[in-house]
Amino acid sequence: MKPNRHNLWTIELKVIEARSTFEMVEWRELWQYRDLFASLVWRDVKIRYAQSILGIGWAVVQPVFNMVVFTIIFGNLAKMDSEGVPYAIFSFAALVPWTYFSGALTSASGSLIAASAMITKVYFPRLVVPVAPVLGKLVDFAVATLLLFGMMLWFHIPPTFWVLTLPFLVLLMVLTATGLGIWLAALSVHYRDVNYAMQFAIQALMYAAPVVYPASKIPGPYRLLYGLNPMAGVIEGFRSAFLGTAPMPWDLLIMGTITALMITISGIIYFRHMERIFADVI
Amino acid sequence: MASEISLRVVNLSKRYRIGSRERQHDTLIGAGMALMRRPFENLRSLRSLSQFDSNGHDPIDVIWALKDVAFEVKKGEVVGVIGRNGAGKSTLLRILSRITYPTFGRVEIRGRVSSLLEVGTGFHPELTGRENVYLNGTVLGMTKAEVREKFDEIVDFAGIEKYIDTPVKRYSSGMGVRLAFAVAAHLEPEILLVDEVLAVGDAAFQKKCLGKMEAVAGEGRTVVFISHNMTAVAGLCSRAFLLVDGHLAAQGPTDGIISLYMEQVKSLSQLALVDRRDRRGNGLLRVTGVTLKNGEGQTVDQVRMGDDVVLELSYVSDCSRPLQHVQFSLHFYTMSDQPLFNLMNELVGDDLPTIPPNGTVRCVVPRWPLMPGQYSFNVFCQIGMDTADWILNARLLEVVEGDFFKTGRTVPAGSGDMFVLPHRWEACAP
Numbered sequence: 001m002k003p004n005r006h007n008l009w010t011i012e013l014k015v016i017e018a019r020s021t022f023e024m025v026e027w028r029e030l031w032q033y034r035d036l037f038a039s040l041v042w043r044d045v046k047i048r049y050a051q052s053i054l055g056i057g058w059a060v061v062q063p064v065f066n067m068v069v070f071t072i073i074f075g076n077l078a079k080m081d082s083e084g085v086p087y088a089i090f091s092f093a094a095l096v097p098w099t100y101f102s103g104a105l106t107s108a109s110g111s112l113i114a115a116s117a118m119i120t121k122v123y124f125p126r127l128v129v130p131v132a133p134v135l136g137k138l139v140d141f142a143v144a145t146l147l148l149f150g151m152m153l154w155f156h157i158p159p160t161f162w163v164l165t166l167p168f169l170v171l172l173m174v175l176t177a178t179g180l181g182i183w184l185a186a187l188s189v190h191y192r193d194v195n196y197a198m199q200f201a202i203q204a205l206m207y208a209a210p211v212v213y214p215a216s217k218i219p220g221p222y223r224l225l226y227g228l229n230p231m232a233g234v235i236e237g238f239r240s241a242f243l244g245t246a247p248m249p250w251d252l253l254i255m256g257t258i259t260a261l262m263i264t265i266s267g268i269i270y271f272r273h274m275e276r277i278f279a280d281v282i
Numbered sequence: 283m284a285s286e287i288s289l290r291v292v293n294l295s296k297r298y299r300i301g302s303r304e305r306q307h308d309t310l311i312g313a314g315m316a317l318m319r320r321p322f323e324n325l326r327s328l329r330s331l332s333q334f335d336s337n338g339h340d341p342i343d344v345i346w347a348l349k350d351v352a353f354e355v356k357k358g359e360v361v362g363v364i365g366r367n368g369a370g371k372s373t374l375l376r377i378l379s380r381i382t383y384p385t386f387g388r389v390e391i392r393g394r395v396s397s398l399l400e401v402g403t404g405f406h407p408e409l410t411g412r413e414n415v416y417l418n419g420t421v422l423g424m425t426k427a428e429v430r431e432k433f434d435e436i437v438d439f440a441g442i443e444k445y446i447d448t449p450v451k452r453y454s455s456g457m458g459v460r461l462a463f464a465v466a467a468h469l470e471p472e473i474l475l476v477d478e479v480l481a482v483g484d485a486a487f488q489k490k491c492l493g494k495m496e497a498v499a500g501e502g503r504t505v506v507f508i509s510h511n512m513t514a515v516a517g518l519c520s521r522a523f524l525l526v527d528g529h530l531a532a533q534g535p536t537d538g539i540i541s542l543y544m545e546q547v548k549s550l551s552q553l554a555l556v557d558r559r560d561r562r563g564n565g566l567l568r569v570t571g572v573t574l575k576n577g578e579g580q581t582v583d584q585v586r587m588g589d590d591v592v593l594e595l596s597y598v599s600d601c602s603r604p605l606q607h608v609q610f611s612l613h614f615y616t617m618s619d620q621p622l623f624n625l626m627n628e629l630v631g632d633d634l635p636t637i638p639p640n641g642t643v644r645c646v647v648p649r650w651p652l653m654p655g656q657y658s659f660n661v662f663c664q665i666g667m668d669t670a671d672w673i674l675n676a677r678l679l680e681v682v683e684g685d686f687f688k689t690g691r692t693v694p695a696g697s698g699d700m701f702v703l704p705h706r707w708e709a710c711a712p
Contacts, residue, residue, distance in 0.1 A: 016380055036420040043406060043417055050408040122397075122421060123380035190328055266327040279382045280298065 010186075014258040019276035025268060030125050037128045044107070044136030059140035060147050061101075063095040070095075074212045083214050083245035084155055087094050088150050093242050094211040094235045097173050098221050099230055099257075100141040102202045107133035108181025112189050116282045126275050127268070130185035134177045141170075152242065169237045172257055176230040178263030186271040210235050216246060227255030230263075286391065288473055288504045289355040289378070294387035296348040296373050296528075347373040348384070349528045357392075357472075358502040360495075362515035362536060364543050365525035367674055368562070371508045374525070375477050378506065393472025393504070396422060398491065407451035411442060411461055414450050418465045432468045432633065442462035467494050473504045492518070510619040512540050527560060544617060547658065547675060554662075555676060563669040567599040567608065569661050572677055585650050585679060587693060587702070588686030593625075593645045597671075604636040604667060610643060613660040614652075614679075622657070622700065649700050654681050656696040 030037075049055045067088055074080040077086030082090035108130040112119065115129050148233035152159065188194035209231045210217075218226045228234055240248045348370045355361050363371050376382045378389060379397040405414050415436055419429035429436075439448055440461040442453075450458055475494060495518060499505050509515050515522060516535060521538040524532040524546075532542050556570040576582050577590030585591050593612060599605060611626040625645055627634060637643065661676040662669070683692045686702050693702055 014391045014395075016377060016384065016391070018385055019383045019386075033420075033423070035424075035426040038426070039417045039420045043413075047406060047408040048412070118421060120381060124421060139505065143425065276383045279376070 001100060008147045022269070023272040023275070025127070026125065027271060030127065032271065033125050033128060036124055037132060040128060040132035041135045045139050048136070048140075056139070056143055059143040063092065063099040063144050063149070066094045066095050066099070070212050080213055081217070083216070083239075083243075085157060085243050085245055086155055088153050089148075089157065089243065090214075090239070090245070091212060092148060092151060093239050094209075096141065096144045097169070097234050097238050098206060098209065098211050098231065099144060100137055101173060101177050101234075102206070103140065104134045104137040104177040104201065105181055105184070106198055107137065109184035109188055110195055111181075112185045112278065113192075113195070119282055120279050126278060127182070127271060130181045130271075131178055134174060134181050137177075138170075138174070148242065157243055159242050160240065162241040162244075162248050165237065165241055165248065169234050169241065172260055173234045175264055176234070176256070176260045178269045179260055182267035182271050183210035183263065186267070186274045187280055189274065192228065201233070205229070205231070208232075210239075214239075214246065215249065215252065224251065224255055228259050230256030230260040232256060284566045286357040287354050287390075288357040288359075288711045289506070290390040291351055291353050292388050294351040294374070294377065294389060294597045295346060295385050296370075296377060296382070297344060297385040298347050298373075299344050303314065309491075320654050323663065324608065325333040326516075336498070337392050343433075348377075350387070351525070351528070351530045352387075353523055353530060353533055355504055355506065356498075356537050357504055359521065360499045360507065360519050360537075362519035362522040363508045363525060364512070364515060364522055364539065365508075365531075366547070367510075368560075369525040370528040372477065373526055373528075375475055375506070375508055377634065379475055380484045382609055391473065394423075394470075395473045395475060396466070396469040396471035397475035398466055398477065405450060405458065405462060405639040410449055411437075411446040411453070415461065415465055417513045418462065422469055424469065436461075436464045436468050439467065448500065458710070464489065471498075471503065473506070474498050476509075512543075515538060518585035547617065548656075548678065555673065558673055560674070563663070565671065566601070566665050566668070567597050567605060567663055567670040569595050569663060569671050569673065569676075571596045574679070585652075585681045587652070587654065587681060588649055588688065589684060592652045593647070594642050596642045597640065599639045599664070601639040604638055607666050608637055608670075610634075610636050610645070611662045611664075612645060614657055614661065615659070616700070617656050617658065622652070636639055649686065649704070650681065650682050650684075651686065653693070653697075653701065654683050656680055 020172065049058055049282060054061065066120070070091045071088045075082065080087065109166070111130045111133055112126070118124075118127065119129075184194050206212075208229055215223075215226065215236045227249075233249055233254075233256035236249040237248065238253055239245050284642050312538060313499065325420055343589065351370070351374065365371050365372060373382070375397065377384050378391070379395060396517065402456070405418060411481065412433075415433060416426065416429050418434075419666045420426060421478075437443055440457070440463070442457050442461055445457065450461075453461075474495065476491070495505055495507065505518075507515065507519055519536045521534065522536040524539050524543050526546060531538055531546070561568070573594040573596070574582050574585065575592040575594060576586070577592070581590070595610060609626065611624055613624045614622045616622065625647065627643075627645070634643065657679045659679065661671070661673045663671040683695055685691065686693050687704070
């Protein structure tokens with residue numbers, strides 16, 4: 001047999017034992033499975049719009065549809081304050097990150113159940129399963145962002161200097177979706193209720209974020225509490241960077257980064273704790 | 283080199299909790315109250331699926347799938363693991379392949395492990411054959427570079443070059459299985475684990491699997507083979523382990539272990555059914571005995587071919603009211619575990635909408651068609667959607683020669699056949 005890369009690292013002794021309650025993440029092993037991770041991300045992207053006419057066009061249909069509805073209801077009927085820009089682009093700048101977030105969260109939370117055939121038949125680091133769709137959804141996000149730039153051209157709104165913070169905003173958005181996704185995926189193995197609750201929980205979360213209204217509507221004393229939702233900072237950050245409607249909301253962003261990190265770290269700990277029984281309970 | 287240990291299992295134990303028992307309610311109010319309490323009970327029972335009391339006292343719905351199993355396998359050895367269904371074979375394999383974790387004990391493995399219970403895992407119908415090969419290969423632990431290196435070989439082995447860029451959903455099921463197996467077969471593990479579930483494909487596919495195993499064994503790699511197929515175990519394995527109720531009952535040269543297993547199957551089925559403790563299900567109903575009768579209603583020890591046979595199941599339950607929607611089934615198989623047929627009241631349309639809480643049900647088989655020999659059967663009872671009682675290998679059934687065709691001629695035994703069929707012969711009109 002020809003020696004290959006695997007033999008170098010697997011010939012060593014491997015021990016299978018009862019898992020303890022707290023397990024560290026095996027980064028080295030995750031790195032060895034990086035190609036699997038890439039395959040799963042790519043599968044997520046490839047099959048999402050398979051055998052559909054619009055294909056990747058669906059990535060913009062949902063935010064555009066919501067934008068039209070919100071513009072009619074909140075912009076025209078309720079006369080919601082849109083901080084000096086047309087309500088359509090005011091809401092669309094929020095719907096681009098929000099659509100990504102809700103989509104990524106929904107697929108991440110159902111990902112382990114969807115992969116149950118794999119989980120009960122073959123070993124691999126389970127953590128790659130909920131993270132793959134979170135990254136896969138970035139393709140849709142990129143397409144929607146392009147449309148946002150198109151709308152800015154149309155409305156003659158130039159981006160501000162703060163558009164340079166976009167990588168940070170995207171990182172915070174992905175981190176939040178990853179952390180919550182890991183939590184919900186691990187919970188849903190045990191309690192399928194998670195998947196049923198997702199539908200309206202996402203809707204409730206949307207109204208808890210400044211999607212249809214500006215964050216300036218939140219009374220001052222509650223602003224930091226409001227910032228506990230990392231998506232509040234991300235969405236206001238998007239408006240600030242693209243539309244310049246308000247200054248960069250650093251207070252919200254700092255609060256949001258702290259919660260996102262805490263959610264992600266606790267999510268990984270919980271996931272690693274539950275991982276040992278996934279195959280038995282799923 | 284030859285004495286190097288490639289697999290060492292030390293005091294391996296695995297505890298499972300099977301689905302919790304459901305209560306039946308006697309009144310509408312009781313059922314209504316239960317409906318409101320249900321979420322709290324569900325929460326408790328879902329939590330309990332993964333949590334255990336630490337007072338060292340096992341509740342009734344906890345089973346030890348494996349208990350203190352210990353053995354060693356040397357490098358290059360081909361060993362078989364045999365045992366009845368539910369003896370813990372599959373659990374052992376799942377632990378060895380790191381899908382699930384033991385409750386106690388440990389396994390030491392030297393070398394890359396791959397298991398042939400994972401054929402086709404990760405295949406997605408919307409992706410093409412090529413994309414699935416990469417996906418499946420990386421799921422099984424290969425790197426992309428390794429898959430690329432072996433890609434042509436894999437496609438060649440599967441024989442589907444023409445369709446490699448077609449979505450797998452357009453494949454015939456045979457093509458999908460061939461491609462999946464080709465990927466698994468090119469893993470080059472140091473230790474290969476094979477489960478009998480693999481033997482679901484057609485005869486040609488099974489032959490390919492066995493051939494692959496022989497090839498792997500021939501290259502000095504270690505194989506652990508789990509099977510019901512005694513012929514395959516005897517042919518492939520030099521040594522075997524016998525699992526009984528999660529314990530390692532015996533290990534040694536394959537032939538000895540196989541005959542021990544046959545003995546064990548026989549002796550277990552001589553135990554009176556009411557004393558059997560190795561049953562599964564929620565216990566809402568328990569089958570306490572199977573009585574064998576001939577067409578005239580006389581109790582018999584043996585069945586004569588061609589006679590009408592009556593199997594009477596007596597049962598008890600803790601309920602005070604009649605039981606509803608009860609299904610019984612008797613699953614027959616040969617002594618080497620070849621499944622034969624299943625007698626199910628539901629399948630033949632003989633529904634039992636209500637039966638008394640204690641009583642007897644009867645299954646009548648006209649003109650018994652099995653050839654002389656020994657057979658065994660499982661007793662299974664389901665109430666609603668839940669398994670109430672399930673006894674594997676409930677009893678032995680001895681069939682003796684008889685006049686099946688009512689011609690005064692007995693059917694010759696010893697041909698290796700299992701069945702006779704009623705039939706006619708006649709000359710056709712010119």
